[in-house]
Amino acid sequence: MSRAELTGHGLVRRYGGLTAVDNVDITVAPGKVTGLIGPNGAGKSTLFSLLTGVEKPDSGRVVLGGRNITRMRPDVRARYGLVQTFQVPSLFTSMTVMDNLLVGAENRHRDYAGGLLGLAPHGSARSRRVVTRTLESLDLTGIADTTTGTLPTGALRLVELARALCARPDVLLLDEPASGLDGQETERLSGLLRRVAGEGVGILLVDHDVELVFSVTDQVYAMVGGRIVAEGAPAAVRDDPTVRAVYLAQGPLA
Amino acid sequence: MSAELVLTGARAGYGTIEVLHGLDLTVPAGKVTALLGVNGAGKSSTLRVLAGVLPLRSGSLTWRGRTITRMSALDRARSGLMLVPDERAVFATLTVRENLQVVVEAIGQRDISPALDAFPRLHERLVQRAGTLSGGERRMLALARALLARPKVLLVDELSLGLSPKVASELFAWLATVALGGTTVVLADQYTKDALGLADVVYVLHRGECSFVGDPAELHPTTVSAEPV
Amino acid sequence: MRSIDLAFAGISIGAIAALSGIGLLVTYRTNGVLNIAQGGIAALVAYIFRAMVVDWKLPVQTAAVLSLAVISPLIGIVLERFVFRPLARRRASAAESLVASLGVLVLTVGMTAGIWGLGSRNDAPSLFPDRTVPLPGGSRIGVDALAELALVVAVCVALGLVTTRTRFGRQVRAVVDDRQLAELSAIPADQVAAAGWAVGTTLAGFTGILLAPRLQLTPYGLTLLVLETFAVVVAARLASLPGAVLTALAIGILQSELSQFQVTGEFSALYLAVQSNLFVAALLVLLLLVPRLRELGGDAGSTGRFSSRGAPQAGRASLTDQRRDILGKFGGAVLLSAPLTFAPTNLRDAFAVPALALIFLSLVIVTGYSGQVSLGVAGYAGLGALLSAKLAAGDLFGLPPLPSLVALLLGALLVAPIGLLTGYPVIRRRGLALALTTFAVGAVVSRFVFQQQTFVSGLHVTPLSIAGHTLSDRWFYVVELACLGLGLLVVRNLHEGRLGRALLAVRDHTEGAAAVGVDVRNLKLLSFTVSAAVAGLGGALLMLGYASFDADTFSPLNSLLWFTAVVVFGADSAAGAVVAAGFIVTIDTLAPAGSATLAVGILALTLGWLPGGLASAVRHLVAELGNRIVEDLTEPGRVGPAGTGAGAGTVRTAAAASAQARSTTSAASAASRTLVVSTPLTSVTSVAYRRPAGGAGAPTLTPFGEALLARVRQVAHTPGKAP
Helix, strand or coil: CCCCEEEEEEEEEEEEEEEEEEEEEEEEECCCCEEEECCCCCCCCHHHHHHHHHCCCCCCEEEEECECCCCCCCCHHHHEECCCCCCCCCCCCCCEHHHHHHHHHHCCCCHHHHHHCCCCCCCHHHHHHHHHHHHCCCCCCCCCCHHHHHHHHHHHHHHHHHHHCCCCCCCCEEEECCCCCCHHHHHHHHHHHHHHCCCCCCEEEEECCCCHHHHHHHEEEEECCCCEEEEEEEEHHHHHHHHHHHHHHEEECC | CCEEEEEEEEEEEECCCEEEEEEEEECCCCCCEEEEECCCCHHHHHHHHHHHCCCCEEEEEEECCCEEECCHHHHHHHEEEEECCCCCCCCCEHHHHHHHHHHHCCCCCCCCHHHHHHHHHHHCCCCCCHHHHHHHHHHHHHHHHHHHHCCCEEEEECCCCCCCCHHHHHHHHHHHHHHCCCCEEEEEEECHHHHHHHEEEECHHHHHHEEEEECCCHCCCHHHHCCCC | HHHHHHHHHHHHHHHHHHHHHHHHHHHHHCCCCCCCCCHHHHHHHHHHHHHHHCCEEEEEEHHHHHHHHHHHHHHHHHHHHHHHHHHHHHHCCCCCCCCHHHHHHHHHEEEEEHHCCCCCCCCCCCCCCCCCCECCCCEEEHHHHHHHHHHHHHHHHHHHHHHHHHHHHHHHHHHHHCHHHHHHHCCCHHHHHHHHHHHHHHHHHHHHHHHHHHCCHHHHHHHHHHHHHHHHHHHCCCHHHHHHHHHHHHHHHHHHHHHHCCHHHHHHHHHHHHHHHHHHHHHHHHHHHHHHHHCCCCCCCCCCCCCCCCCCCCCCHHHHHHHHHHEEEEEEEEEHHHHHHCHHHHHHHHHHHHHHHHHHHHHHHHHCCCCCCCCHHHHHHHHHHHHHEEEECCCCCCCCCCCCHHHHHHHHHHHHHHHHHHHHHCCCCHHHHHHHHHHHHHHHHHHHHHCCHHHHCCCCCCCCCCCCCCCCCCHHHHHHHHHHHHHHHHHHHCCHHHHHHHHHHHHHHHHCCCCCCCCHHHHHHHHHHHHHHHHHHHHHHHHHHHHHCCCHHCCHHHHHHHHHHHHCCCCHHHHHHHHHHHHHHHHHHHCCCHHHHHHHHHHHHHHHHCCCHHHHHHHHHHHHHEEEEHHEEEEECCCEEEEHHHHHHHHHHHHHHHCHHHHHHHHHHHHHCCCCCCCCCHHHHHHHHHHHCCCCCEEEHHHHHHHHHHHHHHHHHHHCCCC
16 A cells, blocks of 8 residues: 655744755655654654644655645654654553553544544454454563553553554654663664554654664764754764764764 | 762752763772763763752762762762853852852952962953853853862863863863862863863763773774763 | 722732732742642731731731741741641652642631631731821822832842842742753752742731731632632733732722713623622633633643543453442442431532532543643532522513522533533633633632622522422422432443543543544533533522522632542542532531641642542542452462462562552463463563563462452442442
8 A cells, every 4th residue: 555755844943043944955755764863853853743743844855755844743744644752651650551552543533522422432452352462462461461660661652653653644653662662672663663553654764873873774864053964874874074073972872 | 199079879950850870980099080971871860969959869979988879969069079061150140259159158268369360361351240250251250269178089070161272171181270279170071182181080871871881092093982881 | 989089999909919919929939839739828927917816916016027027928938838848759640749739728718617616807907007108299108008019129139139130039930940951050949949838928928917807818719819820920921020010009099990981871780880890800801802812821730630440341341340340339329318318407418419419520621631620610510500599589681480499400401501611712722721711610600690680689589399299308409419329321422432442532531532533622512511511400409408698608618629639539430529518518517617628638639649639539549458458368488380379479679669559460461361362572661560470489369369369359449438
């Protein structure tokens, strides 16, 4: 099945005198993992917020599968298939893993009046099937009935990803999904990302872990001072002189 | 060599995220200990645990043999365990002079001249608000303020962050003289030559766990990859 | 009177408001707490001062020194040390600080009312002589106005000098700048915080003592007046001292100047209302019209969760669960029906229980289920009462008088669109802005509707009747119970199934909910709308129970009291809401006026130790007791099979971490399950549960112990007796 492509065209965001995002073009292609790297303060987070809709650009457009979504709220974007995860896992901590995932799966059911009058069904069999399948494919079935507030970080990240998948995304935006994970868990995560991309979902990955980004992505954007300074295949970006100078020079990646 | 600080089985984190997964750390007295690692490895969190800003979820901390796991950040600072945090390390709305005064007064002194001797550049900025200083000057002011409190242990987070290599080298050189004076120094940094050159002991952190500990000379470039050893 | 004289008259009130504002700002800047209790403290000090002068015959000067230099600062120091420092120590959320200061407010109002009664007094002594002095140009100015202005100037100058010139002042500014960095620099931030509280409460004391002689002194009236001066600090964006002072003087003078114009015609009442309530009008207008104020004071209360109980889990209710549920509901129904057997006077006292329970349920919907602070519920309740009374009397939109039962329900329904209308701007705010905006909405409705002759004069409350027969007290109570049942049904529907999950998701993590496509805005609007209608129904019943419409019943201060009560009894517990109503009505009936307020205040201050409110504390206690008993009933010598050991071990560890009863059981079941499932991922994610399971020598339960534990777990799920 063909999924939608996410593009940002000429995105600009200013805070007072500072231009945090300066005329950025970016594409997240279906079935590909796209990476976004850059030092602290490069504007990665702002760009990410412009794509998710948490912030609105001063100029430029965000397009999802040919539809201009620049002015849409984050939840509307999510119902069109643009789903994000957060640096700090955003789980509904009083609910079980199962219920967390159900919220994602049921996001297009908005029969509130019926629910209020007690007329709407308590949950459709279809949502439940989506959730069960996702739980199985991520090996989370064992903790389906656990309240998420009691889970360790590694599990939280996975459950958040599972919840995002239950919302049936075309494009996944992941903000530092590996932070707080140990080496083993990071390896699993990267395998999972490849698998999800293999199903046709486009993934944008923002992470500090340069190793992870370069090993799992098909395409990398490097950002410095609000601009994209390099883009292309991971190997090419890694060897780009600008990227080496401003970003990797600090690290021992020689 | 006697141990200044001993951290055992430290677990700590923010909200639902655990960033230190049972870290063990021994800081030798009178030496420079460097914590190295990429962003998010847990360097800053370790310093914050040592300073008492980030509470331990489990594990313990001793200082010269005395358990201080539950001592407040204020009491640690008063007893001479001082953290210079990486960002917002100055009182931006106070002038440079007030920034220095406020800390000498807190320990019952009046004289701010040692700080100005150490960093003559601050002399010209005394009446300026700290928020208007350049990045390098701010770091100087933060270090000068910590120095005035006559710390026994100085914890310095990301000294080189956002500074030009020249300024960073100057500050590292200054830190070396502090260490020579007998103060125990713990610094967290990226892999810079300066940090490695200064350190007596190096810890490499990776995802909240220690992946290397030893003499900086043993630290072959390949060891310092993002992967654990 | 000439403009200039009016201006001088206005300075006086403006200066008092400025003092209040300065006090609020000092506390806020040094502690990060917006002291909602300012009004209650002001009233308490004013009553103490009055008692010293009038009852104990102390000289005014002595009384002033005692109440302002000793008692007022002492209140601040005690509050800092015993209420707010523990909260700051454990980095409590801004929402918790808000509830704590609401608790202090309720407590102080309760103390004042409890000691001196609710009646009004007009013998409050004034601090300054009631004389005027001539000014050049022929005008005269009151000595009080001059003195108050001088006081404001003196306080400002003193604060300015202390903060810029002294060692302590430097410490204060360092703490205000960055409290954590100050502690890291060996600066004693706690002392600074205590000083900030002391200054704040002292200025609150001044505000109270200066305002008291200007009005009919009542505990509620004075408290409310001081709360309305919040407009001043809101205009100053909780930051600028000169901003607060100038705003206060400007509103004071404007209020005075407006009194010289006579507006006739249909707007005369509105004009008069605006003129006499300029502070509260300014508060609402500022909050609604200045976009920068939307994020005022950070994040207090928007995602503030006051309890952490989850949704009823879908489709897995066991037979015992169902039985227990039915049993609980039955017990509650019996208790609620008990007043039907009471003597007539006692039955009338019980009228308020279902009505108040409905109002509390409306707060459960908006605060407990969707996580929004709402400090204006009395406004919606009062509107419900007013609308249904007018519908029944045929006094609305030229409609004919409706049957009273229809009027009751229709009146409540008509509050829904008002909830929607006010909810729309409100849901875009968060933190303190949200709290203050809802308060301002309630206060404006009270001042501009409930207290206006246009709306309430000659209002006739028609008793409920069916087919022409006026209902007896018993039948009226039955109708009340039916309405409560309806409310509980609505609450249940909002808490179950897809809708319940989506609402809880918004409460638990608004951004996270939006990120997976939950329609956050409409869900928040829905909860505001439904909550308004439920509150309206409760308000209408409350009025019918009293057989008259009384503006005091729907005072904005009651919104604060009711909100606090709901949080104390567990904001997301419908049973808690009903119990809270029963508790308040019972205490108010049996004990002197103000006792219930006092009790709620005391309970609110214990919230620091009972994070989920009373309901969840009871649940914890039962679970904890159960585990203690289990400890005694296990056989320490015997090592059992891994499965049993895992279950018991996990239960105990979770209880030690004071996990909730519900999560305890699910954690236990997860633990035993993960022992079977051994795919790589789950084995990693279940590390937390494997630890207790691996404990060799974990004691096993005796059969009796096991049976008992099962019983205890069941009981732990049902805290209240009501459905």
